[in-house]
Amino acid sequence: MLKVQDLKAGYGRVEVLHGLSFHVPKGELVTLIGSNGAGKTTTLRAISGMLRPQSGAILLGDADIAGLPSHQVARRGLAHSPEGRRIFPSLSVEDNLRLGAFVRLTGVREKGDVEADFDRMYDLFPRLKERRAQQAGTLSGGEQQMLAMGRALMSRPEILLLDEPSMGLAPRLVEGVFDTIRRLKEEHVTMLLVEQFAAMALDVADHAYVLENGRIRFQGAAKSLRNDPAVRSAYLGGH
Amino acid sequence: MDWISTLLQAPTTSIFWQLVASGVAVGMIYATIAFGYQLTFATSKTLNFGQGEALMLGAMLGLTLLPYLGYWLMLPVILIFGMAQGAVVERLGVRPAIETKSEFGWIMATIALGIIFRNMAENIWGRDDLKFPSPLPETAIELGTVRILPAEIMVVVGALLMMAAVETFNRRSIYGKAFVATSNDIDAAGLMGIDTRRVITMSYAMSSMTAAFAGVLVAPVTLTGATMGAVLALKAFAVAIIGGLDSALGAIVGGILLGVIETLTGYYVSTGYKDVPGLILVLIVLAIRPAGLFGRRTIKKV
Ligand SMILES: Nc1ncnc2c1ncn2[C@@H]1O[C@H](COP(=O)(O)OP(=O)(O)O)[C@@H](O)[C@H]1O
Ligand SMILES: [Mg+2]
Numbered sequence: 093m094l095k096v097q098d099l100k101a102g103y104g105r106v107e108v109l110h111g112l113s114f115h116v117p118k119g120e121l122v123t124l125i126g127s128n129g130a131g132k133t134t135t136l137r138a139i140s141g142m143l144r145p146q147s148g149a150i151l152l153g154d155a156d157i158a159g160l161p162s163h164q165v166a167r168r169g170l171a172h173s174p175e176g177r178r179i180f181p182s183l184s185v186e187d188n189l190r191l192g193a194f195v196r197l198t199g200v201r202e203k204g205d206v207e208a209d210f211d212r213m214y215d216l217f218p219r220l221k222e223r224r225a226q227q228a229g230t231l232s233g234g235e236q237q238m239l240a241m242g243r244a245l246m247s248r249p250e251i252l253l254l255d256e257p258s259m260g261l262a263p264r265l266v267e268g269v270f271d272t273i274r275r276l277k278e279e280h281v282t283m284l285l286v287e288q289f290a291a292m293a294l295d296v297a298d299h300a301y302v303l304e305n306g307r308i309r310f311q312g313a314a315k316s317l318r319n320d321p322a323v324r325s326a327y328l329g330g331h
Numbered sequence: 332m333d334w335i336s337t338l339l340q341a342p343t344t345s346i347f348w349q350l351v352a353s354g355v356a357v358g359m360i361y362a363t364i365a366f367g368y369q370l371t372f373a374t375s376k377t378l379n380f381g382q383g384e385a386l387m388l389g390a391m392l393g394l395t396l397l398p399y400l401g402y403w404l405m406l407p408v409i410l411i412f413g414m415a416q417g418a419v420v421e422r423l424g425v426r427p428a429i430e431t432k433s434e435f436g437w438i439m440a441t442i443a444l445g446i447i448f449r450n451m452a453e454n455i456w457g458r459d460d461l462k463f464p465s466p467l468p469e470t471a472i473e474l475g476t477v478r479i480l481p482a483e484i485m486v487v488v489g490a491l492l493m494m495a496a497v498e499t500f501n502r503r504s505i506y507g508k509a510f511v512a513t514s515n516d517i518d519a520a521g522l523m524g525i526d527t528r529r530v531i532t533m534s535y536a537m538s539s540m541t542a543a544f545a546g547v548l549v550a551p552v553t554l555t556g557a558t559m560g561a562v563l564a565l566k567a568f569a570v571a572i573i574g575g576l577d578s579a580l581g582a583i584v585g586g587i588l589l590g591v592i593e594t595l596t597g598y599y600v601s602t603g604y605k606d607v608p609g610l611i612l613v614l615i616v617l618a619i620r621p622a623g624l625f626g627r628r629t630i631k632k633v
Contacts (some may be wrong), residue, residue: 142518166524178519180512190505191512195524197505247524 093118093282094139094170094251099148099158101138107146108134109306116251119280121273123293123314125327126303132286133175135303136253139284140172141165152251167200171249175256177240181229185220188228188239189213192246204248213242216272234265241272251282258289270296290327294318302327345476350594356483356552358590359490363545364567365574365582366494367538372576373514374527374534377425377437379417381445382542383564387557388448389413389543390550391456394463402466409543417539420444421532429531452557460559463550482551489548493541494579510534569613575623585624588612 094116102108108131116122124132137143139150141162150158157165162172171192180188189210195201214221217238223231228239237257244252254273258266270292276283277296287293294300297314302323310323317323364386368378379385389409396405424444428436467481501507512520513530521527546560553559570589574581589609597605616624 140522142521161526161528162518162521163524163526166522172522174519174522178516178522180515180519182515183508183511187508187511191508191520191523191525194505194509198524200524243523 093153094284095149095151096135096139097149097151099135099138099145099150101134101143101145101148103134103143107306109138109145111148112303112306112308114301114308114311116282116284117299118282120298121277121283121285121296122299122301123285123287123297124301124303125287125290125293126309127327128288130303131306132303133255134306136172136174136255136284136286139165140170140174140253142172142174166247167195169201169247169250170253171244171247171251172253173240173244173255173257175259177236179228179231179236179239179243181227183228184225185228185231185239186210186224188243189220189246192243193248195247201247206246209246209248213246216245216275217242234261234268237261237265237269238272241269245276245281249281251284252276253284253286255286256288257285258287258292266292290323291318294328346598347595348475348477350598351591352477352479353483354591354594355587356486356590357594358570358587359487359583360545360549360563360586361567361570361589362574362582362586363490363493363541363548364564365570365586366497366579367541367545368567368571369576369579369582370497370534370538370541371421371425371531374510374517375425375429375531377429378441378568379420379425379535379538380438380441380564381420381424381448382538382567383560383562384445384448384452385413385416385420385539385542385560386546386549386563387452387560388416389546390463390555390559391452391546391557392543393547393550394461394555395456397464406544406547409547410540413540413543414536416448416543417535417537418532420539421535425531425535426528449557449561456557458557460554460556463547463555465551467551480552486548486552490545491583493544494583497537497541498579566609569609571623572613573616573624575626578623578625581623581625 097113099109099112100107112135124135126132134143138145141160145158148158149156152168152170157168180191193206196203196206219235220238220242223235231239241257257269261269266289273285273296285293285297294314294317300312300314300317301308302310310317364382367382371377371379392412393405393409396408400408420441424440425437428440465482467485471478471480501510509520509525510530512523513525513527517527566589570582570585573588574585592608593605596608
């Protein structure tokens with residue numbers, strides 16, 4: 093589904109990613125973990141076109157999307173729920189979701205039943221239904237995270253990139269986020285999940301890559317990394 | 332302070348309201364142009380300092396087309412022309428500056444393009460002011476003791492309709508929402524599949540379209556000439572500061588405020604001082620409410 097080959101990217105002259113290669117098979121949940129500043133967000137930004145990679149290939153299906161602007165990547169079926177959620181604060185919850193379906197409503201991607209997907213999102217996140225008419229900027233952090241995920245799903249993506257959906261949330265809400273991710277996985281949504289909560293990410297993921305200073309340090313089945321002594325001591329705090 | 336007693340004398344109250352009425356008409360023109368500033372500011376945090384010239388070109392071209400098309404057929408042509416002109420300004424002046432991350436390049440570029448348009452107009456239409464015939468009767472309507480020109484009423488109604496049309500578009504259509512999304516968070520809008528560069532171009536097109544429309548609205552009540560836009564655009568900039576750069580209501584209230592203050596000062600004090608109170612108002616607003624009287628800050632909770 094998504095195949096990244098020798099990706100190099102950075103900011104200005106500074107190279108942050110020094111040649112990453114990994115792939116996300118269709119219907120699987122792959123997680124990218126690593127400490128703060130390792131380059132996880134940069135990786136997702138380079139994939140979704142928010143940041144122009146310096147070199148390397150990013151294959152979405154058969155097409156190389158490296159260097160395409162973000163709106164074109166979105167039109168090819170990639171949804172990115174970015175770090176910090178980035179919902180549209182002055183628009184209503186409902187309009188935020190509707191903009192998630194922009195590519196469908198404007199005929200760029202198959203339209204399908206947008207109204208049914210609103211119901212699906214409200215079923216997934218009942219809180220959002222209660223607040224559908226409310227300005228998104230007035231939502232709590234947890235609700236904003238639900239909205240960011242819902243908005244990304246409204247495009248009916250081929251693949252969903254999630255950047256630290258648990259960031260800044262109370263433990264109970266983090267549980268909720270991971271429950272949602274599990275549910276999406278049951279529906280066979282292809283996902284690339286970036287997390288600092290490595291233990292929880294490894295529990296839900298099929299496959300995992302550990303990023304360190306812009307390089308892949310370990311990779312393997314999520315379960316085996318979960319039990320790998322080196323990974324445990326460095327990223328799981330011994331848990 | 333003899334102007335206060337002049338003001339309070341009964342026979343002159345009709346003059347007072349007369350002045351208020353023309354102040355409102357002028358103010359609505361300022362409001363329309365200020366609204367145009369808001370459109371481009373929303374998407375790109377840039378302003379078209381050639382807005383006055385967009386207005387002037389609308390009026391001048393309208394005058395040229397008038398004998399062939401008549402007033403009402405000329406209007407849609409001017410709207411389309413305005414859009415094209417705005418798109419050209421964005422592509423030539425603004426996009427290069429945004430893409431090279433030049434923080435102030437767009438200021439010089441839009442001013443320069445404005446001057447070029449003004450020179451072109453002087454060469455095509457000459458330097459003299461021309462008379463723009465009103466599509467409506469030239470006899471004033473009496474409302475009580477106040478006499479108002481039909482063309483002045485058209486300015487107010489037309490300006491309100493234009494702003495209402497754009498606002499409705501933004502609130503109801505998915506493309507309008509894409510416009511608002513771009514102004515909220517341009518990177519996130521891109522992730523939705525919105526071509527934000529095109530949104531910025533469109534915002535310039537719509538901004539110049541409103542200005543060109545304001546040009547044909549105001550032309551019958553003022554003189555029409557290559558320099559007609561410069562002062563209007565400057566006043567409208569003051570209005571955008573008074574009302575705030577993100578509120579249509581602010582543009583309307585600010586425009587009327589400035590228009591009325593000006594006409595009253597011009598009559599009761601001296602035409603030589605007519606610009607002073609408005610500029611003082613700008614300074615006051617900047618000091619106590621830098622976001623403008625109606626400038627909103629969206630609540631952002633984390
Ligand atoms: N906008 C930016 N400009 C310059 N450097 C940046 C920017 N964003 C991130 N970096 C740098 O890139 C590196 C990787 O950051 P990031 O991808 O955000 O890491 P992570 O998401 O894994 O915490 C860090 O050293 C960070 O300082
Ligand atoms: Mg990050």
